[in-house]
Amino acid sequence: MRVITFGTFDVFHIGHVNILERAKELGQHLIVGVSSDDLNIRKKGRPPVYTQYERMKIVSSLHCVDEVFLEESLELKGSYILDHKADLMVMGDDWEGKFDQFSDLCEVRYFPRTEGISTSMIIERVALDFS
Numbered sequence: 645m646r647v648i649t650f651g652t653f654d655v656f657h658i659g660h661v662n663i664l665e666r667a668k669e670l671g672q673h674l675i676v677g678v679s680s681d682d683l684n685i686r687k688k689g690r691p692p693v694y695t696q697y698e699r700m701k702i703v704s705s706l707h708c709v710d711e712v713f714l715e716e717s718l719e720l721k722g723s724y725i726l727d728h729k730a731d732l733m734v735m736g737d738d739w740e741g742k743f744d745q746f747s748d749l750c751e752v753r754y755f756p757r758t759e760g761i762s763t764s765m766i767i768e769r770v771a772l773d774f775s
């Protein structure tokens with residue numbers, strides 16, 4: 645089973661590790677699409693703290709991750725799934741229902757997010773602590 649997931653993975657944290665480890669448990673090969681800096685600006689309205697190259701290197705260094713590629717457009721999700729021959733797509737439940745349209749290409753599953761942490765939360769906390 646080949647598993648695919650997508651995300652920005654900026655300011656890498658425990659919620660990121662948890663979803664990647666859970667995704668890998670469902671298959672043998674985990675592929676991660678890391679959002680490009682431009683896509684992140686379009687999607688979240690701000691540039692990431694770490695560049696796309698830094699984020700890709702961090703994610704690819706994890707034991708549970710087998711393959712990493714740059715996700716440059718949300719519209720290309722279907723092509724990414726087909727190109728990487730994914731059997732299953734995993735996303736956090738903040739995306740619940742948003743990728744059901746791809747269920748004719750691969751199985752789609754949503755995992756509960758790790759509570760109490762997000763990249764935005766860390767950025768806010770650090771900004772407050774050092775202001």
Ligand code: CTP
Pocket residue numbers: 650651652653654659660663688734735736737738739756757758759760761762763764765
């Ligand atoms: N994720 C998770 N638990 C968290 C945070 C993220 O399971 N506490 C999952 C997301 O659901 C997504 C993946 O990790 O499937 C990548 O999420 P990303 O958007 O990069 O991280 P966030 O911390 O949600 O970033 P932000 O605060 O900028 O939205």
